[in-house]
Amino acid sequence: xxxxxxxxxxxxxxxxxxxxxxxxxxxxxxxxxxxxxxxxxxxxxxxxxxxxxxxxxxxxxxxxxxxxxxxxxxxxxxxxxxxxxxxxxxxxxxxxxxxxxxxxxxxxxxxxxxxxxxxxxxxxxxxxxxxxxxxxxxxxxxxxxxxxxxxxxxxxxxxxxxxxxxxxxxxxxxxxxxxxxxxxxxxxxxxxxxxxxxxxxxxxxxxxxxxxxxxx
Amino acid sequence: xxxxxxxxxxxxxxxxxxxxxxxxxxxxxxxxxxxxxxxxxxxxxxxxxxxxxxxxxxxxxxxxxxxxxxxxxxxxxxxxxxxxxxxxxxxxxxxxxxxxxxxxxxxxxxxxxxxxxxxxxxxxxxxxxxxxxxxxxxxxxxxxxxxxxxxxxxxxxxxxxxxxxxxxxxxxxxxxxxxxxxxxxxxxxxxxxxxxxxxx
Numbered sequence: 570x571x572x573x574x575x576x577x578x579x580x581x582x583x584x585x586x587x588x589x590x591x592x593x594x595x596x597x598x599x600x601x602x603x604x605x606x607x608x609x610x611x612x613x614x615x616x617x618x619x620x621x622x623x624x625x626x627x628x629x630x631x632x633x634x635x636x637x638x639x640x641x642x643x644x645x646x647x648x649x650x651x652x653x654x655x656x657x658x659x660x661x662x663x664x665x666x667x668x669x670x671x672x673x674x675x676x677x678x679x680x681x682x683x684x685x686x687x688x689x690x691x692x693x694x695x696x697x698x699x700x701x702x703x704x705x706x707x708x709x710x711x712x713x714x715x716x717x718x719x720x721x722x723x724x725x726x727x728x729x730x731x732x733x734x735x736x737x738x739x740x741x742x743x744x745x746x747x748x749x750x751x752x753x754x755x756x757x758x759x760x761x762x763x764x765x766x767x768x769x770x771x772x773x774x775x776x777x778x779x780x781x782x783x784x785x
Numbered sequence: 786x787x788x789x790x791x792x793x794x795x796x797x798x799x800x801x802x803x804x805x806x807x808x809x810x811x812x813x814x815x816x817x818x819x820x821x822x823x824x825x826x827x828x829x830x831x832x833x834x835x836x837x838x839x840x841x842x843x844x845x846x847x848x849x850x851x852x853x854x855x856x857x858x859x860x861x862x863x864x865x866x867x868x869x870x871x872x873x874x875x876x877x878x879x880x881x882x883x884x885x886x887x888x889x890x891x892x893x894x895x896x897x898x899x900x901x902x903x904x905x906x907x908x909x910x911x912x913x914x915x916x917x918x919x920x921x922x923x924x925x926x927x928x929x930x931x932x933x934x935x936x937x938x939x940x941x942x943x944x945x946x947x948x949x950x951x952x953x954x955x956x957x958x959x960x961x962x963x964x965x966x967x968x969x970x971x972x973x974x975x976x977x978x979x980x981x982x983x984x985x
Contacts, residue, residue, distance in 0.1 A: 600903055
């Protein structure tokens, strides 16, 4: 893709994704950003290379018949078709996200959460939550802080948060110290993929009471 | 670290491409992969197996698999290498790196029973023959990274290993080692800085 991306993944997130230790909801968000961002794809390549270099360091003896058993497994598998991955389908959502939604933007089952904002929780393991957010142009997601980490990836439109503007492909990595209130850019409705590893803490009373039901 | 793939223009002038006639170990493994892919060459496969299967097994055992499971998964990883040999691209990774990614994914399936969504594939053409110079540079850079890793101070290297092999988050490493989270983060940052510097 040829979009201009200015907010990227951190080293810590890329390394954890490469090592395979991120919760599923975070992996989904990282994979979706990398699908849109050649720079982070190249950086991930470097972290994978680090994994490869580490792999060279240590060995454990294989069983005596190991090679023969493996060759037998390969032969039992027969001649496999040398398929290559299907070329990507163009849409608003990159492939990893489409897999979780079951289609592109049109397939999302939105639920209103107030003030025109809509969300759709995606099916991931429970240790962290991934959801799509739909914020109408100019509207705000209620002011909230975090107990854990929140990743917010813009898929369409843009949002403004504190000092920065986040456009398509940009990812905001917010830690516990961040109190923020993302506001959709006035120009267009904003669609984001957000992942959290702890429930958000809303400042206003009503959203906090509603939190367990909304799961945000 | 400047290990990049074919999607970015690479620097051509600043490494020692083709300065010697001797093949490095990495290039040797790439040649074995080509034999497996093109001719189903069992001798080449046996060489790859002899070198990498014990390393994959050690990786899995350090990640918490017992010897029997690690043996089973290592065989599976090597069988995957045979079956997917046509997908290996020497301009994008060393053989060790490619095997690491297969082993990591198998570990997530087998040990964590979790999912790790993959990024969308890059657009691809009709099986282009990989560019020899690019492949050579990628293999040499990978070798350089291995050497740089070996020169890291012990305290930093151990934490990087734990992050990759132990399948641990930074806070889990903090719990295991008793080190403050801030110390772990700064040591890992220092290690990455040193590696980047060495790869310049």
